[in-house]
Amino acid sequence: MTAQKTLSTTLRIAVAQLNPAVGDIAGNLAKARDARADAARHGADLLLLTELFISGYPPEDLVVKPAFLKACRKAIDALAEDTADGGPGIVIGFPRQDETGRYNAVAVIDGGQVIAVRDKVDLPNYGEFDEKRVFDQGSMPGPVNFRGVRLGIPICEDIWGDLGVCETLAESGAEILLVPNGSPYYRGKMDIRHQVAIKQVIETGLPMLYANQLGGQDELVFDGASFAVNTDKQLAFQMSQFEEAVSISEWKKLDSGWVCQRGMMSRLPENEEADYRACMLGFRDYVNKNGFKNVVLGLSGGIDSAICAALAVDALGEERVRTVMLPYRYTSSDSFKDAEDCAKALGCRYDIVPIEEPVQGFLNALSEMFEGTEPGITEENLQSRTRGTILMALSNKFGSMVVTTGNKSEMSVGYATLYGDMNGGFNPIKDLYKMQVYGLSRWRNTTVPPGALGPSGEVIPKNIIDKAPSAELRPNQTDQDSLPPYPVLDDILECLVEKEMGTEEIVARGHDEATVHRIEHLLYIAEYKRRQSAPGVKITKKNFGRDRRYPITNRFRDR
Numbered sequence: 191m192t193a194q195k196t197l198s199t200t201l202r203i204a205v206a207q208l209n210p211a212v213g214d215i216a217g218n219l220a221k222a223r224d225a226r227a228d229a230a231r232h233g234a235d236l237l238l239l240t241e242l243f244i245s246g247y248p249p250e251d252l253v254v255k256p257a258f259l260k261a262c263r264k265a266i267d268a269l270a271e272d273t274a275d276g277g278p279g280i281v282i283g284f285p286r287q288d289e290t291g292r293y294n295a296v297a298v299i300d301g302g303q304v305i306a307v308r309d310k311v312d313l314p315n316y317g318e319f320d321e322k323r324v325f326d327q328g329s330m331p332g333p334v335n336f337r338g339v340r341l342g343i344p345i346c347e348d349i350w351g352d353l354g355v356c357e358t359l360a361e362s363g364a365e366i367l368l369v370p371n372g373s374p375y376y377r378g379k380m381d382i383r384h385q386v387a388i389k390q391v392i393e394t395g396l397p398m399l400y401a402n403q404l405g406g407q408d409e410l411v412f413d414g415a416s417f418a419v420n421t422d423k424q425l426a427f428q429m430s431q432f433e434e435a436v437s438i439s440e441w442k443k444l445d446s447g448w449v450c451q452r453g454m455m456s457r458l459p460e461n462e463e464a465d466y467r468a469c470m471l472g473f474r475d476y477v478n479k480n481g482f483k484n485v486v487l488g489l490s491g492g493i494d495s496a497i498c499a500a501l502a503v504d505a506l507g508e509e510r511v512r513t514v515m516l517p518y519r520y521t522s523s524d525s526f527k528d529a530e531d532c533a534k535a536l537g538c539r540y541d542i543v544p545i546e547e548p549v550q551g552f553l554n555a556l557s558e559m560f561e562g563t564e565p566g567i568t569e570e571n572l573q574s575r576t577r578g579t580i581l582m583a584l585s586n587k588f589g590s591m592v593v594t595t596g597n598k599s600e601m602s603v604g605y606a607t608l609y610g611d612m613n614g615g616f617n618p619i620k621d622l623y624k625m626q627v628y629g630l631s632r633w634r635n636t637t638v639p640p641g642a643l644g645p646s647g648e649v650i651p652k653n654i655i656d657k658a659p660s661a662e663l664r665p666n667q668t669d670q671d672s673l674p675p676y677p678v679l680d681d682i683l684e685c686l687v688e689k690e691m692g693t694e695e696i697v698a699r700g701h702d703e704a705t706v707h708r709i710e711h712l713l714y715i716a717e718y719k720r721r722q723s724a725p726g727v728k729i730t731k732k733n734f735g736r737d738r739r740y741p742i743t744n745r746f747r748d749r
């Protein structure tokens with residue numbers, strides 16, 4: 191073991207906002223090693239990695255498996271051996287178990303060994319988080335002496351909750367707060383994180399360095415955007431959002447304490463750009479981390495499939511995206527043209543597979559049993575199911591994952607066919623209301639976001655944005671035959687879903703009472719569909735999936 195120098199007045203901390211894969215312990219270990227080599231090249235004293243980095247976050251019930259915990263520990267020990275070279279120390283998250291319980295922990299590694307372990311105290315158990323299910327509460331941590339500097343290491347929720355973790359660290363002599371996080375994106379989250387950090391900085395009188403994970407994990411997107419805040423409440427260091435990076439923060443010890451020197455100040459995307467990039471990253475990581483070489487989707491000439499195609503091309507590149515027009519007798523010439531124009535603008539493969547014959551085949555097979563009944567929804571759904579079946583056949587044959595395209599407005603009210611257009615492995619727009627789909631489409635026609643692999647220009651033809659949305663399951667059908675106008679529907683839904691408002695309150699906003707009650711009813715009776723629906727990227731504070739767990743069997747109506 192090499193003797194470590196004692197740091198007196200300067201400290202270089204490399205912050206690694208990397209994209210681990212849950213369960214890929216060897217891959218995550220390799221990423222940590224690469225980051226440490228990078229940190230060493232930049233003369234860093236310490237490398238700060240994110241929450242449960244070695245397992246990937248959130249590992250959920252994987253941590254119940256002893257074999258998994260053992261493999262994580264082995265990786266931490268291997269990393270510890272590396273640090274015998276006298277290079278940078280490491281702060282890294284890992285799940286651990288001892289005779290007292292199972293913990294969401296960090297290891298501080300230096301000089302060839304794990305010099306300290308600290309456990310998360312405040313286990314989040316709301317919204318998308320379920321940590322009390324698999325972890326025990328850690329005991330109040332004290333600071334860790336790293337080369338003469340007393341580091342306070344609260345873990346993610348430890349800075350959000352009111353258990354006093356940061357206060358305790360300050361009282362017991364911490365000089366800097368280093369925070370490893372697994373903090374998922376939702377719209378506006380960045381401002382909230384800055385406020386949470388500043389509150390703790392004010393309360394403790396300590397500067398804070400905040401490191402956040404990057405990348406998609408099932409429904410969640412971790413957006414990085416790591417930063418440092420000094421005791422003057424000013425942001426001194428801001429890493430980019432939605433991009434992997436290892437960056438150096440420089441610290442100096444003054445008489446008043448440690449100060450982060452003004453360093454990298456990345457621009458943070460806002461509004462449409464942030465949402466679009468979250469959808470793109472979440473979709474890309476789902477496809478790549480699950481080993482799909484390419485994806486396939488039905489391109490109808492409508493806006494939902496158009497924006498999904500754009501997101502897919504931006505995420506994966508046009509050569510990995512295959513689109514298929516599946517026309518029936520109600521498909522308009524506009525739809526043909528719009529779908530083809532969209533595929534051309536995006537540069538992806540476009541095929542046409544008419545569904546007239548297979549639909550007729552189903553109708554023939556059922557004709558005897560259906561005798562004497564009127565044609566209606568059943569026959570309409572057969573069109574959707576035939577399309578779903580053809581897309582799944584292409585998936586099976588070519589290994590492409592089917593992209594399913596229902597927006598949040600449709601998913602809310604069940605305006606989608608089970609085993610039809612709901613077929614698919616992942617839905618990039620599941621948490622975007624219809625009006626937001628329009629907003630993002632207009633925005634993408636003017637801007638190619640960083641990291642996007644698709645072309646610039648009008649990738650979603652103007653006619654797709656301008657025309658009335660239609661499922662084209664019968665002649666002259668529009669969505670508004672069955673649903674209120676989307677601005678009205680989306681407002682009612684946001685009130686019911688995001689804000690949990692009462693129906694009376696929603697009516698008081700100027701909505702028609704009968705419409706509000708109808709939408710509330712549709713929202714409740716579509717729960718069974720959502721329970722069977724593909725996962726999709728979480729964009730709002732309350733997505734369908736982890737954040738909103740309503741019963742399927744439910745007779746409550748707010749009257």
Ligand SMILES: Nc1ncnc2c1ncn2[C@@H]1O[C@H](COP(=O)(O)OP(=O)(O)OC[C@H]2O[C@@H]([n+]3cccc(C(=O)O)c3)[C@H](O)[C@@H]2O)[C@@H](O)[C@H]1O
Pocket residue numbers: 567570571574575604605606607608609610611661663672718742
């Ligand atoms: N609580 C419950 N638990 C379990 N299963 C339940 C259930 N309630 C109904 N079901 C089952 O679900 C069936 C009804 O659901 P489903 O078969 O999906 O059919 P359904 O919801 O009746 O119809 C699909 C709706 O989606 C609309 N739409 C909009 C846009 C695009 C598309 C498209 O396809 O491209 C479709 C279409 O216009 C129609 O209004 C019932 O026949 C029953 O089997």
Ligand SMILES: Nc1ncnc2c1ncn2[C@@H]1O[C@H](COP(=O)(O)OP(=O)(O)OP(=O)(O)O)[C@@H](O)[C@H]1O
Pocket residue numbers: 487488489490491492493494495496514515516517518521577595611658659660661662669
């Ligand atoms: N003619 C079609 N060819 C290929 N896919 C289709 C066709 N019709 C429907 N689909 C698939 O079913 C999905 C659901 O149809 P839906 O009408 O709800 O969406 P959309 O056509 O993309 O958008 P909009 O609702 O604005 O018309 C489509 O996004 C598409 O993937």
Ligand SMILES: NC(=O)CC[C@H](N)C(=O)O
Pocket residue numbers: 241314345346347348350371372373374
């Ligand atoms: N992993 C965590 O503890 C995250 C919790 C925290 N509230 C956040 O969203 O950032």
